[in-house]
Amino acid sequence: MYIGGKKDLNALDQYTIETLGLPGTVLMENAGNAVVEALLKDYEDVEAKILVLAGAGNNGGDGFVIARKLCDRGFNVELCLLVDESKIKGDALTHFTIYRKRQLPFFQLTETNFYKLQEKMNCATIIVDAMLGTGTQGSIREPYRSVIQMVNQSTAFVLSVDIPSGLQADDGHVEEFAIKADQTVTFVMPKIGFYLQDGPNYIGDLKVVDISVPTEYVKQLNLTLPKLITYSDVFAQMPKRPANGHKGTFGHGLVIGGSKPYVGAPIYSAKSAFHTGIGLVTLAIPECNYPMSAVQLPEALFLPLNHQNGHITQTALFEHDFSKFNAISFGPGISRFEDGDKLVQALFNQLKGQPIIIDADGLYFLRNQMQLVKDYQGPVIITPHPGEMATLLNTTIKEVEEHRLEIAKQFAEKYNVYVLLKGHRSIVATPNGNTWINPFGHDALGKGGSGDVLTGVILSLLCQGANIEKALVCATFLHARAAELQAKELSHYGVTPNTIIEGIPQILNKMF
Known part of the structure; x- marks a missing residue:
């Protein structure tokens, strides 16, 4: 519409x-x-x-x-x-x-x-x-x-x-x-x-x-x-699952994130990816986080990485081949540290053109390195909230909120990047000028970890074969509607990232 x-x-x-x-x-x-x-x-x-x-x-x-x-x-x-x-x-x-x-x-x-x-x-x-x-x-x-x-x-x-x-x-x-x-x-x-x-x-x-x-x-x-995201859009654009599909059919995603203070964020991303139908998820996290993370998410594969003071080192990425992954997300729980800019550079150098989703403090490290995005041979997706978008643009949150649609559209076209600008009525903007507005979602999403859930849903849909625009449209809808429906049962106060994750299959069950 x-x-x-x-x-x-x-x-x-x-x-x-x-x-x-x-x-x-x-x-x-x-x-x-x-x-x-x-x-x-x-x-x-x-x-x-x-x-x-x-x-x-x-x-x-x-x-x-x-x-x-x-x-x-x-x-x-x-x-x-x-x-x-x-x-x-x-x-x-x-x-x-x-x-x-x-x-x-x-x-x-x-x-x-x-x-x-x-x-x-x-x-x-x-x-x-x-x-x-x-x-x-x-x-x-x-x-x-x-x-x-x-x-x-x-x-x-x-x-x-x-x-x-x-x-x-x-x-x-x-x-x-x-x-x-x-x-x-x-x-x-x-x-x-x-x-x-x-x-x-x-x-x-x-x-x-x-x-x-x-x-x-x-x-x-x-x-x-712009277009308004509707149920019919999501139904038409969700990747369909063949009855004879197996874990290889539904893709293998990589989540790179976590730090000593932020153990849960990459777990939320992996959980939401599984609940949205992905075949395999590998968590690339600091080795110090591995014991806690493995207990919480035994269905995931793990890639413990070398770290310094609880932060992933740039050299840790050079030790691994990421070509087997269908899509990568970078940033959930990564936190800010001195060599973070170099870590982003190392990541882009290691990838082979797969779709990459950059979220959370991954966006902070990207703020002065947008040329990496322009030069990358594959699609790049960013999922900033207004504060992160303001940092990328070196402007104020007020300016972003007053011009959300124009800012998302112009940024996507300028840097050849897919933008999902989060907020009350999230906006999807593509490099070719298409824009979508999500009419769903409310304050139940206002909890730490909600954005990590969204990142995992996007990763999952990409790995299952959805094109970028369709994946973003479907992901922002599922994320927001899950929070709305869970709020009806738990109140707007009681929704957590885990309950949003649990709500996603309920929506998919009714839809399909």
């Missing part, structure tokens, strides 16, 4: 109206009707008191249709226009005129009757937000500013039309105030801002509805849009 920004949606609307010949008034009618149908799936009580808050633009026009359609269904509805009638133009004016000619319930907000709006909100069961739409820019002006605050203090169920008023469609930024919707019914496709910055905290339950604007023309219009 595509997701788009304001200009993208405007381009599709314009094409539908001007080239396909479907008038804007019809699209507005379709939009209003789709919102009503979505609302009635949850609310069938005609005694519910519904207050529709409308502005003067196209979002308000959708509101005029919604109010009319609900009146036709027998609901107790009142339309509240927040601006002077003279400001209504275009298609919205057509639908406002129809509404007024039918003499349906109507309230015009003025400076002197503001208190009446508060009274109406206090009595409302449902408030429909059709105030600002995707046109929001900068600070919210009155009367919207005060009305938004009133709505957010209300106990009514709040449904936002297309986008919560005050939320910016392109980047998810909220200047000061925005509607905190219980549900957002959006048109054509989700907006990019739903998944960036403040967006996930404001949209509530999301429903995407068709209004006869065809998304099949995205490529024809040369729109470069």
